Amino acid sequence: MLEVKNARMLYGDLVAVDRLSFIIKPGDIFGLLGTNGAGKTTTFRMIMGLLDPTEGEILYNGEKVGYHNVNEIGYMIEERSLLTKITVKELMLYFGQLKDMEPKAILERLDYWLERFDIVDYKDKKIKELSKGNQQKIQFISAIINNPKLLVLDEPFSGLDPINTELFVEVIRDFQKQGAMVVFSSHQLDHVESFCEEVIVLEKGKAVIEGRLDQVKIDFKKQNIRIIGDVDIKKLEAIPGVDRVIENSNEIIVKIESELVAKHVFDYIKTCDHIMKYDVEQASLSEIFIAKVGHKVEKV
Incomplete structure (x- = not known):
């Protein structure tokens, strides 16, 4: 040991x-x-x-x-x-x-x-x-x-x-x-x-x-939602607790403040047609690292 x-x-x-x-x-x-x-x-x-x-x-x-x-x-x-x-x-x-x-x-x-x-x-x-x-x-x-x-x-x-x-x-x-x-x-x-x-x-x-x-x-709380389908980006951005929406070529990533916000995003997704993917995942270690020390590095 x-x-x-x-x-x-x-x-x-x-x-x-x-x-x-x-x-x-x-x-x-x-x-x-x-x-x-x-x-x-x-x-x-x-x-x-x-x-x-x-x-x-x-x-x-x-x-x-x-x-x-x-x-x-x-x-x-x-x-x-x-x-x-x-x-x-x-x-x-x-x-x-x-x-x-x-x-x-x-x-x-x-x-x-x-x-x-x-x-x-x-x-x-x-x-x-x-x-x-x-x-x-x-x-x-x-x-x-x-x-x-x-x-x-x-x-x-x-x-x-x-x-x-x-x-x-x-x-x-x-x-x-x-x-x-x-x-x-x-x-x-x-x-x-x-x-x-x-x-x-x-x-x-x-x-x-x-x-x-x-x-x-778990302690970091923030999560990401990955979506493939027909959604309105502006409506996603308007949901309380949504920090940012990233539109990639193959999927949309919705960054949320906590798992509680996922329910509100899902309520909107249920109104959409042609949703092929909806995955909620925890933030990556890279995201947590940047959130904790990234702003300090930028000042150096």
Whole structure:
């Protein structure tokens, strides 16, 4: 279990992280989100034991992270940190032995992951000869080569196409099934929403959104209604509680203040002909994120 207890990190007078608390249990996938400079990377570094919090504490299975348990952790940083003049094989032997792995075990796991990511032919190629996407795969493999029980991923999907992003998601899910704890950050909120169970959104080091994703959506209250059919846009806009009506090429999206407004929209829809679709859904994580921190970002 990973416990972040009232963690606070100061850089001089700058408060990078302000009294942050959360718990991640085995098998949990946890999203740590926020705008650039919100405190995510500082939090990751405290989790990894690279920084000691100014106040509070961070415990991995009841202990601080140190040389005695760091081998159980995998960390993928946002910036590429690969040694570009050596081969993939040499790089993995280096990273694996830093985790006290035997060379034979490193190469066996490397062969497995190279095949899984469809880059078997790159084993003896130098890192600098690989595309950015394939370098991202290698960096990911370096984080999981030791089969970690805690996997910390900072923007793991950066630079990946949709196919390879989905491949990364499958691997993360596999670690979850094995009981690993996964904590990650991503600006691709659709992927966060698709497989993350709990989230914290930071803004200037403070948690502005936190909890289970399903409850976060319920608490936000606002909803969307998707309609396909013949409707009068002006009549929809005139319904009390309707925030906005978006007319797309294939459907109409009605944004409403709460689920109570859906009844009034439906009462109007019942008077219309040729309605082929009427779906009420909760707001997306992206909408909630923008509503909570978007206006603050615009002022920067």
